[in-house]
Amino acid sequence: MRIVVGEGSCGVASGAKKTEAALAALLAGRGGGIALEKAGCVGNCYLEPIVDVYADDGSLSARYVHATEDRAADILEGAADDLLISGEDAAFLTQQERIVLRNAGLINPEKIEEYIAAGGYEALKKALTQMTPEGVIEEIKASGLRGRGGAGFPTWFKWDAARNADAGGGAKYMVCNADEGDPGAFMDRSVLEGDPHAVLEGMAIGGYAIGAREGVIYVRAEYPLAIVRLETAIAQAEEKGVLGEDIFGSGFGFSIRIKAGAGAFVCGEETALIASLEGERGMPRLKPPFPAQKGFWKQPTNINNVETFANVPFVIREGGAAFAAFGTEKSKGTKVFALAGKIKKGGLVEVPMGLPLKDVIYGIGGGIKNDRAFKAVQMGGPSGGCIPAALADTPVDYESITQTGAIVGSGGMIVMDEDTCMVDMARYFLDFTRKESCGKCNYCRIGTKRMLEILERITAGKGEDGDIEKLEELAVKIKDGSLCGLGQTAPNPVLTTIRYFRNEYEDHIFKKKCTAHYCKALIRYEITDACKGCTLCAKNCPVDAIAGKVKEKHEIDQGLCIKCGKCEDNCKFGAVVRD
Amino acid sequence: MFAEIEPVMEKYAGVPGSLITILQKTQEAYGYLAEDAIFYIAQRTGVPASKIYGVATFYTQFRLKPVGKYILMLCKGTACHVNGAAGIEEAVSEHLGIADGETTADGLFTLDVVACLGCCSLAPVMMVKGPAGEETHGALTKDRVRAIIDEIGAGEKSLKA
Known part of the structure; x- marks a missing residue:
């Protein structure tokens, strides 16, 4: 028997390490027979901590959810049936199609043997011993794999360009972009934490294809666990000889090192990432020359995202056609999404490209938290946009999502309900891009600031006639006048919210109303007849704006109220409402 | 030196x-x-x-001023924002009397509002970086975040005693 505790970042945050320690302590007193292991995140983040029990034949005999440390003994005694995953929650996984996440949550990411036992490094062996570099690129072309970092550029094309680039006798580089900077996206973190070898194998295959002997993983410093697991994985791969010199006796050598990023969203852009790798401020450079011609240290460099690399071993091992069997005509394969926000079942979702949005949100995600009304889904983060509930039939593929004004992006999918103010969301993203603009281009540096000022004015109840038009004008100019993707896409959250939720902008500006009851300047707190006169609200009001006798309905003096919301937080009867 | x-x-x-x-x-x-x-x-x-x-x-990672013993990395990623991170920040600020980037007078806590910690399904989230390493707390409420801070503070007091 084998017990596996899910220890991705979300599992750990939910107490998985404590559960593991409790299980270990109990098992220590029992004698052998039961192995205790850890794995990455299986994807049901909302059910963490998760403990899996495997029978001796390797089959999963039980999956316990919300398995906190105090239930460790019950799990070992078989007295934790109340924690067994429900059929509905199990369906969260069975409705998915898992290529990238094939091993996530199933294997121990700190043991290369488990990756190899699951077919790992077979693809690298096949590539090195049975295929030419051109053959590898052909296979990737046949698969239709496109960059999973956001832009959706065909992977084979980039590899081919890097392969054909003249290195002038110097080196070529294979770089993995693991700088997952999009707030609200965590696919890459989970892959790195749960299946780091898949990324290493993909990079080595890519290195062979383009003729690079050196790989660099540029990973966010905010992901300490991912960095540790990658370091362990690299050391084990070197020891096994699947990284290093003369891999599988092919004569091909490949090494990988890690470079921790230092926190800059713009470094997701290829040329900025390269500047950062070189120890500089991460500011984008003019293209051409493209990284494939002159990249890291002015040498031919290919950059792909974590998820793209994690797909590569599958494509090589199973063949491009097997991958292309999933998806739509132009968007092949699967895509991993990080489903979060106002959703019942948040977590990692991998589905074939082309599945309608509503199947992801309602089918897999179980619908909206607290059964509120679904308003919109944000895709592509600060570069993307908000897709309204009315377009929930939109298939999730590059072309269809781009048509809505959003982008597939790296895979963040934030669900919003009726309580989310769309003008505030636009303000939120502009606040982000304004801070993250590197400052090189005037339009991006100053334009995002001006847009933010207008949005702040609108949400503060000081919007004016003409503001929407000003935002639209600025948006077009920022898109045209910016060098890199950050500036070119920064206005998207504003443009999509204006396109689909213009009425909310107009309510803020002309009626001075926030229909989502979110923007503080535009709401009033009121006490309803549900008030029992418990006096808690009055006691907690910092400005003594609430008056009333014990056991009688209280009143808020609107002139004194500073809208801090403490009355609402403290009311046990839901009697304080926002209007 | x-x-x-x-x-x-x-x-x-x-x-x-x-x-x-x-x-x-x-x-x-x-x-x-x-x-x-x-x-x-x-x-x-x-x-x-x-x-x-x-x-x-x-780069946002680098600091030019000394920081407290515990860094409260409060996530303001999209999922956290949608799930009320602004209120959590208010509660922390008020509880400790510091704003983003500031450190308490006793040198114990620094508040650091960050873009995203990647634990979006547990939003709102905060990572506490202390001498013993990082610990992430999810599904925060105003009460819970205050309790987490008080617990660290109490632990420090008993250390001194």
């Missing part, structure tokens, strides 16, 4: 492109990048101090 980063200097000072790594290791050793540390790195690497300052101020 700067003996703690001598091994780092020996390994990286002469390697092109290592400035960010050196700054990260220096901050790891001292908690922040002091002015004299920047001049020392300039002298050892030959990179002008002005350029080091430029790099240090470009």
Whole structure:
């Protein structure tokens, strides 16, 4: 028997390490027979901590959810049936199609043997011993794999360009972009934490294809666990000889090192990432020359995202056609999404490209938290946009999502309900891009600031006639006048919210109303007849704006109220409402 | 002086492109990048101090001021924002009397509002970076975040006693 505790970042945050320690302590007193292991995140983040029990034949005999440390003994005694995953929650996984996440949550990411036992490094062996570099690129072309970092550029094309680039006798580089900077996206973190070898194998295959002997993983410093697991994985791969010199006796050598990023969203852009790798401020450079011609240290460099690399071993091992069997005509394969926000079942979702949005949100995600009304889904983060509930039939593929004004992006999918103010969301993203603009281009540096000022004015109840038009004008100019993707896409959250939720902008500006009851300047707190006169609200009001006798309905003096919301937080009867 | 980063200097000072790594290791050793540390790195690497300052101020990870013993990394990613991170920040600020980037007078806590910690399904989230490592707390409420801070504070008090 084998017990596996899910220890991705979300599992750990939910107490998985404590559960593991409790299980270990109990098992220590029992004698052998039961192995205790850890794995990455299986994807049901909302059910963490998760403990899996495997029978001796390797089959999963039980999956316990919300398995906190105090239930460790019950799990070992078989007295934790109340924690067994429900059929509905199990369906969260069975409705998915898992290529990238094939091993996530199933294997121990700190043991290369488990990756190899699951077919790992077979693809690298096949590539090195049975295929030419051109053959590898052909296979990737046949698969239709496109960059999973956001832009959706065909992977084979980039590899081919890097392969054909003249290195002038110097080196070529294979770089993995693991700088997952999009707030609200965590696919890459989970892959790195749960299946780091898949990324290493993909990079080595890519290195062979383009003729690079050196790989660099540029990973966010905010992901300490991912960095540790990658370091362990690299050391084990070197020891096994699947990284290093003369891999599988092919004569091909490949090494990988890690470079921790230092926190800059713009470094997701290829040329900025390269500047950062070189120890500089991460500011984008003019293209051409493209990284494939002159990249890291002015040498031919290919950059792909974590998820793209994690797909590569599958494509090589199973063949491009097997991958292309999933998806739509132009968007092949699967895509991993990080489903979060106002959703019942948040977590990692991998589905074939082309599945309608509503199947992801309602089918897999179980619908909206607290059964509120679904308003919109944000895709592509600060570069993307908000897709309204009315377009929930939109298939999730590059072309269809781009048509809505959003982008597939790296895979963040934030669900919003009726309580989310769309003008505030636009303000939120502009606040982000304004801070993250590197400052090189005037339009991006100053334009995002001006847009933010207008949005702040609108949400503060000081919007004016003409503001929407000003935002639209600025948006077009920022898109045209910016060098890199950050500036070119920064206005998207504003443009999509204006396109689909213009009425909310107009309510803020002309009626001075926030229909989502979110923007503080535009709401009033009121006490309803549900008030029992418990006096808690009055006691907690910092400005003594609430008056009333014990056991009688209280009143808020609107002139004194500073809208801090403490009355609402403290009311046990839901009697304080926002209007 | 700067003996703690001598091994780092020996390994990286002469390697092109290592400035960010050196700054990260220096901050790891001292908690922040002091002015004299920047001049020392300039002298050892030959990179002008002005350029080091430029790099240090470009990336959000680097701090030019000392930080508290515990860094409260409060996530304001999209999922956290949608799930009420603004209210959590207010509660922390009010509870400790500090704003984003500031440190409490007793040198115990620094509030650091960050873009995203990648634990979106547990939103709102906060990572506490202390001497014993990082710990992430999810599904925060105003009460819970206050309790987490008080618990750390109480632990520190009993340490002193």
